[in-house]
Amino acid sequence: LIARVVARFPPGHATVLGPGDDAAVVRTPDGRVVASTDLLVEGRHFRREWSSAYDVGRRAAAQNLVDIAAMGAVPTALLVGLAAPADLPADWVDGFADGLADECALVGAAVVGGDVVSSEVLTLGVTALGDLQGRAPVTRSGARVGDVVVLVGGLGFSAAGLAVLAGGDTALAGRHPEVVAAFRRPAPPYAAGPMLADLGATAMIDVSDGLIADLGHVAEASGRRVELHSDWLLIEPALRAVGAALGVDPLTWVLTGGEDHALVATMPADVVLAPGLLRIGLVTEGSGVAIVGRQPPAGPGGFDHFPMPG
Amino acid sequence: LIARVVARFPPGHATVLGPGDDAAVVRTPDGRVVASTDLLVEGRHFRREWSSAYDVGRRAAAQNLVDIAAMGAVPTALLVGLAAPADLPADWVDGFADGLADECALVGAAVVGGDVVSSEVLTLGVTALGDLQGRAPVTRSGARVGDVVVLVGGLGFSAAGLAVLAGGDTALAGRHPEVVAAFRRPAPPYAAGPMLADLGATAMIDVSDGLIADLGHVAEASGRRVELHSDWLLIEPALRAVGAALGVDPLTWVLTGGEDHALVATMPADVVLAPGLLRIGLVTEGSGVAIVGRQPPAGPGGFDHFPMPG
Numbered sequence: 307l308i309a310r311v312v313a314r315f316p317p318g319h320a321t322v323l324g325p326g327d328d329a330a331v332v333r334t335p336d337g338r339v340v341a342s343t344d345l346l347v348e349g350r351h352f353r354r355e356w357s358s359a360y361d362v363g364r365r366a367a368a369q370n371l372v373d374i375a376a377m378g379a380v381p382t383a384l385l386v387g388l389a390a391p392a393d394l395p396a397d398w399v400d401g402f403a404d405g406l407a408d409e410c411a412l413v414g415a416a417v418v419g420g421d422v423v424s425s426e427v428l429t430l431g432v433t434a435l436g437d438l439q440g441r442a443p444v445t446r447s448g449a450r451v452g453d454v455v456v457l458v459g460g461l462g463f464s465a466a467g468l469a470v471l472a473g474g475d476t477a478l479a480g481r482h483p484e485v486v487a488a489f490r491r492p493a494p495p496y497a498a499g500p501m502l503a504d505l506g507a508t509a510m511i512d513v514s515d516g517l518i519a520d521l522g523h524v525a526e527a528s529g530r531r532v533e534l535h536s537d538w539l540l541i542e543p544a545l546r547a548v549g550a551a552l553g554v555d556p557l558t559w560v561l562t563g564g565e566d567h568a569l570v571a572t573m574p575a576d577v578v579l580a581p582g583l584l585r586i587g588l589v590t591e592g593s594g595v596a597i598v599g600r601q602p603p604a605g606p607g608g609f610d611h612f613p614m615p616g
Numbered sequence: 617l618i619a620r621v622v623a624r625f626p627p628g629h630a631t632v633l634g635p636g637d638d639a640a641v642v643r644t645p646d647g648r649v650v651a652s653t654d655l656l657v658e659g660r661h662f663r664r665e666w667s668s669a670y671d672v673g674r675r676a677a678a679q680n681l682v683d684i685a686a687m688g689a690v691p692t693a694l695l696v697g698l699a700a701p702a703d704l705p706a707d708w709v710d711g712f713a714d715g716l717a718d719e720c721a722l723v724g725a726a727v728v729g730g731d732v733v734s735s736e737v738l739t740l741g742v743t744a745l746g747d748l749q750g751r752a753p754v755t756r757s758g759a760r761v762g763d764v765v766v767l768v769g770g771l772g773f774s775a776a777g778l779a780v781l782a783g784g785d786t787a788l789a790g791r792h793p794e795v796v797a798a799f800r801r802p803a804p805p806y807a808a809g810p811m812l813a814d815l816g817a818t819a820m821i822d823v824s825d826g827l828i829a830d831l832g833h834v835a836e837a838s839g840r841r842v843e844l845h846s847d848w849l850l851i852e853p854a855l856r857a858v859g860a861a862l863g864v865d866p867l868t869w870v871l872t873g874g875e876d877h878a879l880v881a882t883m884p885a886d887v888v889l890a891p892g893l894l895r896i897g898l899v900t901e902g903s904g905v906a907i908v909g910r911q912p913p914a915g916p917g918g919f920d921h922f923p924m925p926g
Contacts, residue, residue: 341641426736435649
């Protein structure tokens, strides 16, 4: 099994020694390495009935690679542990491996190592490595009063896709493949991480828990308040259409939906934003996240799941 | 929970940015990083009734840190994912974290990041990083005809300890705490990894699957045959005593017992061995592992579980 999988992982530009030995060796020209690890558990983080093996591989890689980008670094390598039930089909493993490899290839990274063990619960352990290329790491704690909040990437699509799949309406799913695809296979804006760092980002995070929750992490770590202007956010036509079909205010998905892995950063107020970079808020004195403008509806699945101190 | 755990992880000398952000940052003065990952599943790799939380932490860290040492590198950092059932006691997590931190401290490494998720099966994902300090990585594939095989560290203790625990004879366990302790908390010879590399090791591996199996990996990767001289191995008094009590030839544990995490290397024939380094075999033309001298008994739990090509 391991040999089959390893054959699906071509070396990357940073690979010195790939899979098959006690450990891998990866180039770190910066003299520092950025590293992040996640566990994904079937039934909690993915479902085989909702996502193909290939898409699980893409998503498992994506959510770790974007953690590297969110520090202002370029991903270089992935290590992947697979705890698999005895009846997991071999072609599931092949598809999963291909998904990992293809997502890595988007950023020039490579799968360099891993582990395969048995477990009753299909569980993935993914570790990503990256190189800062001389940049200072952009943490969550550097937001300053007067900074603007800048968003890169789509928000709410994955949550809308999950709502469509969970509702079981296959006709609706067929009419809105873009949101279902976003749930199965997020497309994080990897290159924006180093770009925002080079533009002077003072804090950065990827949106995995939802925009309000993740800006809350920045606010707390920075000891500042984030004012999020809901009217500055874009609510794309697909989200409006799916929201209308399901009776959900799509602003809820944009504000609280996780797993899109957009990047959000705080930047100097005079930053000149390239196309695709959206100003969505301001950093002020205080604490917590405040929503300025139209408020999302409260209630189940809505806003009050995410407490806002301050 | 995460905040509780993080407070138990002091930074190490290589830590630039520790837990709490999207990713950690670790110094890699060599310009390369060595990385290895393992998954550990309750019931397969550890049992809460046989090992304390602290010992599970020590062992989870040890088996990854020694993979770094087996490349000739010095471990610098650990990332740890914890997939935990909802009823896992908080003090188990504290003990586990303390075990991780203490094992890391033995080598100057530090826990720099992690992830905590829910799962019905307690599962640990551990990734270790290390620095080669300018050395060439020592792989499994470099053994040359004429090299000697050198062992550093104890062998058979963990398997004997497992046999004692599995037998349920608490009096026997009480009489042989050294083997039970070796099962619960292996003590890999970390410093020997870089030392053997500096002495010219041509191949190296840590003994996690059993001596014959792991030398088989070296033989296969190197395209050579390993002659293992059973009469050159030490069978320590504790193993003889436990073997006598359980009716097991202790040579079986030494040759096939995993999880002691001794290091075994192939070295130039003229190497001058320091105390604690044991010559146990030779590299020849051919393939597979051959045992020269007394043969271990065949049968259940014994030798024929480990096929020897050649």
